[in-house]
Amino acid sequence: MQILSWVRERIADLERQDRERRAGEERRRPPVPAWVIETGIGADRPRPYVHVGGCHMAGCRVYPAAREEAAAAAADGVEACTHCQADTLLGRVG
Known part of the structure; x- marks a missing residue:
């Protein structure tokens, strides 16, 4: 019975080690921003989309934005992502 113990x-x-490892990873992970703006490729780097933070369609070239900045970008003609419906959540329907 010693082997079983x-x-x-x-x-x-x-x-226990696995739980501690996962808890440590969660503490190190930065919080998901409420809004992100996706940047394009090129010299002037256009901002092609506004996304809700955590949107699965956001590319790897994104930066966090405050709601006001996301709304201003959408008002300036930056397209809102149709998957996360950022325009609806920002109050711009249609």
Whole structure:
């Protein structure tokens, strides 16, 4: 029975280590911004889309934006993402 006890203790230790590792990853992960603006490629880097933070369609070239900045960008003609419906959430329907 000593082997069974050892195995159970080892399993408990590994599960504890896994929980601690996941908790550490969560603490290091930056919070998801409420809004992001996607930038384009090129010299003048146009801003092609406004997204809700965490949108799965946002590319890798995004920067966080305050609601006012996202609304101003949308008002200036930057397209809102149709997947996350950023324009609806910003109050611009249609």
